[in-house]
Amino acid sequence: MSWTLPLPEVEGQISLDRPLADLTWLRVGGPADLLFQPAHMADIGVFMRALPEGVPVFPIGVGSNLIVRDGGIRGAVVRLGRGFNGFEVMANGNLRVGAAALDAHVARKAAAAGYDLAFLRTIPGAIGGAIRMNAGCYGHYLADVFVSATGVTRAGKVVTLRPHDMEFAYRHTALPDDLVITQAVLAPPRADPQKIEDKMAEALEKRAATQPVRERSAGSTFRNPAGFSSTGRADDVHDLKAWKVIDDAGLRGARLGGAQMSEKHPNFLINTGSATAADLEDLGEMVRKKVFQASGISLEWEIMRIGERLREKE
Numbered sequence: 001m002s003w004t005l006p007l008p009e010v011e012g013q014i015s016l017d018r019p020l021a022d023l024t025w026l027r028v029g030g031p032a033d034l035l036f037q038p039a040h041m042a043d044i045g046v047f048m049r050a051l052p053e054g055v056p057v058f059p060i061g062v063g064s065n066l067i068v069r070d071g072g073i074r075g076a077v078v079r080l081g082r083g084f085n086g087f088e089v090m091a092n093g094n095l096r097v098g099a100a101a102l103d104a105h106v107a108r109k110a111a112a113a114g115y116d117l118a119f120l121r122t123i124p125g126a127i128g129g130a131i132r133m134n135a136g137c138y139g140h141y142l143a144d145v146f147v148s149a150t151g152v153t154r155a156g157k158v159v160t161l162r163p164h165d166m167e168f169a170y171r172h173t174a175l176p177d178d179l180v181i182t183q184a185v186l187a188p189p190r191a192d193p194q195k196i197e198d199k200m201a202e203a204l205e206k207r208a209a210t211q212p213v214r215e216r217s218a219g220s221t222f223r224n225p226a227g228f229s230s231t232g233r234a235d236d237v238h239d240l241k242a243w244k245v246i247d248d249a250g251l252r253g254a255r256l257g258g259a260q261m262s263e264k265h266p267n268f269l270i271n272t273g274s275a276t277a278a279d280l281e282d283l284g285e286m287v288r289k290k291v292f293q294a295s296g297i298s299l300e301w302e303i304m305r306i307g308e309r310l311r312e313k314e
Ligand SMILES: Cc1cc2nc3c(=O)[nH]c(=O)nc-3n(C[C@H](O)[C@H](O)[C@H](O)COP(=O)(O)OP(=O)(O)OC[C@H]3O[C@@H](n4cnc5c(N)ncnc54)[C@H](O)[C@@H]3O)c2cc1C
Pocket: 025, 058, 059, 060, 061, 062, 063, 064, 065, 066, 080, 099, 100, 122, 123, 124, 125, 126, 127, 128, 129, 130, 131, 132, 133, 134, 135, 136, 137, 177, 179, 180, 181, 182, 213, 217, 218, 219, 220, 304
């Protein structure tokens, strides 16, 4: 669409009708009406307050858990970059990290300083997305080390979020979709740097052996069916694995257009090179339907699908 509303006066960069495919891991999707890359935190408040009421705002990280649909996003997308990737050991021994800092970089810097965030080493997102999604693997979760986060609301107000505001659960928090997280304070356990390095190297090896880490994917497509632990605590140690029910339904390697369920890990949806967002989403929906027919299990999407489908030409 062409943007006809007044543009907020900000120090960061505003791009209109900005394609988003190159900002996501799956490399698909249409444009955002407006993409805002703020210069600093106060800039986000200025932007939010000046943006006409009713224009939706959606923050993105590095797009490692997203399918942006082919018709793109009506509204404003906020993406943090330089200026939001700090890493600091605080006087009280906690870590302050910027929301745009990559999980892997944070894990490595933390290890060098003797803090164990090894579980973040193999997650390809940035800290804002890790908080929003309660990212985790191999039995460890962002929720376990979370002290607080700073964010900016759609009204432009700076807020501090504490654990009770988050309602952390399996790949879930209770944050509004339009709240932009700018930084977090984490309290990881202390450990010997070499031991953490070894743990990270082992995790990388394990990933490479079991997942299509060189393909374009967005990680696990569906949640493992059990979903939540009985205590409500975030927990992904489930007996029933999504990859197994997909495999049992004969869908390992299933294809639609340029989309494929990975041969290596059937719960990874991959773009083989020419996929559209519709190919990926439609293949996912076909898998959900066939798994339900085969086993009665309703798979739930873990990958977020955002934006509009491309309208048919009249
Ligand atoms: C190969 C591969 C392996 C993966 N393995 C794992 C895994 O083991 N465990 C796991 O948990 N995930 C995994 N993922 C999924 C993904 O990396 C995580 O969900 C990650 O936390 C998403 O971060 P992101 O920066 O890419 O966020 P995006 O995908 O850009 O966005 C995801 C969500 O976070 C929100 N968000 C992002 N940044 C902000 C911000 N600054 N403020 C507010 N909201 C924000 C978005 O609005 C959206 O709701 C994997 C993905 C891939 C491609």
